[in-house]
Amino acid sequence: MATASQAARALEQGQGILRLAPNWVPRSFCVPGRRIKLHPDDYYALGGERGGIDERWFSSTTPADNGPLTAPNEGLSFVVFEDGGKTEQFLLRDAIDTLKGELIGERVWKAHQRWPMYSKFFDNKGALPHHIHHRDEQAKLTGQLGKPEAYYFPPQVNNYGGDFPYTFFGLTPGTTREQVRRCLEDFITGDNKITNISQAYRLEVGTGWDVPPGVLHAPGSLCTYEPQKASDVFSMYQSLTGDQVVPKELLWKDTPPDRMNDVDWLLEVIDWELNVDPNFKANRFMRPRPVRPVEEMKADGYIEHWICYKSSAFSAKELTVLPGATVTIRDAAAYGMIMMQGHGTMGVWDIETPTMIRYGQLTHDEFFVSESAARQGVKIVNPSKTDPIVMLKHFGPENPDLVLD
Numbered sequence: 001m002a003t004a005s006q007a008a009r010a011l012e013q014g015q016g017i018l019r020l021a022p023n024w025v026p027r028s029f030c031v032p033g034r035r036i037k038l039h040p041d042d043y044y045a046l047g048g049e050r051g052g053i054d055e056r057w058f059s060s061t062t063p064a065d066n067g068p069l070t071a072p073n074e075g076l077s078f079v080v081f082e083d084g085g086k087t088e089q090f091l092l093r094d095a096i097d098t099l100k101g102e103l104i105g106e107r108v109w110k111a112h113q114r115w116p117m118y119s120k121f122f123d124n125k126g127a128l129p130h131h132i133h134h135r136d137e138q139a140k141l142t143g144q145l146g147k148p149e150a151y152y153f154p155p156q157v158n159n160y161g162g163d164f165p166y167t168f169f170g171l172t173p174g175t176t177r178e179q180v181r182r183c184l185e186d187f188i189t190g191d192n193k194i195t196n197i198s199q200a201y202r203l204e205v206g207t208g209w210d211v212p213p214g215v216l217h218a219p220g221s222l223c224t225y226e227p228q229k230a231s232d233v234f235s236m237y238q239s240l241t242g243d244q245v246v247p248k249e250l251l252w253k254d255t256p257p258d259r260m261n262d263v264d265w266l267l268e269v270i271d272w273e274l275n276v277d278p279n280f281k282a283n284r285f286m287r288p289r290p291v292r293p294v295e296e297m298k299a300d301g302y303i304e305h306w307i308c309y310k311s312s313a314f315s316a317k318e319l320t321v322l323p324g325a326t327v328t329i330r331d332a333a334a335y336g337m338i339m340m341q342g343h344g345t346m347g348v349w350d351i352e353t354p355t356m357i358r359y360g361q362l363t364h365d366e367f368f369v370s371e372s373a374a375r376q377g378v379k380i381v382n383p384s385k386t387d388p389i390v391m392l393k394h395f396g397p398e399n400p401d402l403v404l405d
Contacts, residue, residue, distance in 0.1 A: 006090060007098040010081040015348050016373025020336070021089055022357055025055040025064050029246065033123040035223040042359035044092030046071070053359075054125075059336025059358045059368055059394060060118035061093035065232040067158040075232070077118075080332065080362055087169040092368065104334045108396045116140070116145075118225040119255075119336065119394040122219065127164040129246050130194050130218040131210075134239050134254060139233045141256040149228035150221070150286070151306040152316065153209035154388065156340040156353075161219025163242075167209070168198040169217050169284065170275040177267060184237065187251050187339030191240040201281060206285040211311035214271025220294035225259045225307075225338075227314045235269065235328050286310060288318060291401075299329035302380075307392070308404070314400045321382045321389040331374040332400040335393045339365035344382045345358040347373070351380075351389070369393075 024038065024200040032043045043052050052071055057064070057075050064075030077092040092115070109114070118335035133147035152166075158311050171180065183194040195218060203222045211217050216237060236250035252260055259265035261315045277283060279285055287307035290297065297303050301322050308316035321327055321344070343352040352364050369378060384391045395402075 004084075004098050005093040006081060006088070006110050006133060006134045008093070009081075009083065011099060011370065012105065013081075013348075016370040017347050017349060018058065018092070018095065018368045018370075018377070019080045019230050019349060019364065020092065020368055021080050021082070021362055022366065023057045024359060025057055025075050025079045026050045026053045026066065027055060028066070030054045030128070031125040031242070033125045033162050033221060033223055035159065036121045036123045037157075037357050039170070039356055039358045045359040053101060054123045056121045057118040058366060059092065059115065060120075060230075060340050061091075061096060061115045062230040062232060071112055077322070079368075087362070088157075093330070102372070103368075103370045105400070108293055108334065108371075109110070109146055111397070114230065114336060115396065116230045117394065118229060118230055119225060119316065119338075119392075122224040122226050124158070124161050124219070124221055125224045126221055126242055126244075127166070128219045129236045129241045130168055130198060131218050131234050131236045131238070132211045132216050132232070134233050134235070134269055135213040137212075137273065138247065139231065139254070141232070142254050144233045145229060145231040146252065147231040147233050148213050148313045149211050150208060150210065150311060150314070150316070150320075152225045152286075152307045153205045153222045154225050154318075154340055154390070154392065155205050158205045159237065161203075162223075164221045166200040167203055167220040168195050168200045169209070170198060170215055170280050171213075172197050172199055173276050173278045173311060174302050175276055177272075180270070181263055181267060184251070184266050186238045188248055190233040192238065194238050199280070205290065206288065206309055210284045210286060210333070212271065212274055212311070215274050216267065216270065225316070225392055227308050227316045229313045233268045252374050284310070291317065294298040298322070301327045302329065304329070309402055310405060311316040312404060313397050315395045315402045319392045319393060321380050323382055323384050323386050323388055326379070326380045326381045330377040331369075331393075331395070333395050334369060334371040335373055335392045335395045336368045337391045338367070340390040340392060342382060342384060342387045342390050343382060346380050347378055351391075
């Protein structure tokens with residue numbers, strides 16, 4: 001565990017910015033899309049029984065829930081701290097517990113006593129099963145939090161679309177509870193055909209979607225940047241995707257013991273109004289929105305867009321620093337960030353975008369910016385004459401800079 005001295009010295013040395021280590025997460029039910037820059041030999045670095053590594057988690061204080069084989073600290077981000085010629089690592093969760101509002105801001109610390117979100121790359125070769133994340137009301141019955149999430153499809157990691165670049169969302173307007181009940185009761189008989197009563201949308205690189213808890217969704221095969229609430233609660237409602245059978249245990253995942261095998265419980269988890277919304281795309285689809293007039297930003301050497309902006313639980317921006325520019329970017333809240341393109345400096349840190357990363361290798365592409373550093377302004381220098389710096393920034397709840405629709 002990080003000592004108070006370690007955490008304080010790391011924050012001081014970074015002048016309010018902490019460097020983070022890559023945080024790889026396997027999923028036994030997924031096939032990696034191989035677009036998250038992990039070395040080709042390392043996508044099964046944890047062994048075949050753990051499944052392929054198709055996720056990288058950012059700024060995470062949330063452990064991954066991968067069943068009985070889950071490794072200690074799986075899903076948790078580590079701070080990288082160089083002290084006296086030695087490189088040490090300690091949990092970001094411990095640093096936040098030690099530094100509290102000094103790191104994440106008093107507003108967030110007082111409300112949550114933790115960093116209440118994380119983001120990830122989700123990189124699957126095919127589509128995921130139609131599944132759901134519980135709302136707070138249902139999740140608390142198993143000691144968890146509900147999970148809203150959002151998607152953005154970064155161009156830099158979508159050189160190809162995978163096997164099925166379409167996502168099913170919700171249920172077709174007019175769908176009845178009895179139709180859904182029949183699909184759930186048929187889960188163990190083969191293909192329960194629940195996507196027959198849903199709608200698929202073609203995914204567009206450079207755009208995104210808002211996915212509140214209680215909404216059924218079967219994510220498509222684009223590599224996805226996913227800001228989300230700090231929870232790994234879910235239940236799979238589709239029994240077969242392609243030729244891959246979904247174990248029935250995943251249908252009943254995160255079900256209270258007294259509701260196990262009760263289909264009525266599964267129906268209660270669904271937010272019916274959101275799922276059958278006839279204006280689902282209009283209400284949930286997100287195109288990037290500039291934070292200021294674009295020409296004004298260009299004149300200052302950068303372009304910044306909101307990319308996830310429909311949830312109060314988190315938000316995200318895409319920042320582009322133009323070639324040759326030096327800028328100072330101010331935000332009202334702490335954030336994590338991941339480099340997508342380019343190289344340069346950010347405060348006292350060198351920042352760079354690796355092409356390929358070995359499992360266990362350290363990088364200079366992921367950082368956590370304290371609220372005080374964000375408010376004072378982060379100086380970013382792009383020395384390239386041709387290549388922009390592009391980074392994605394994920395913020396906690398109730399971002400003061402964000403005006404919700």
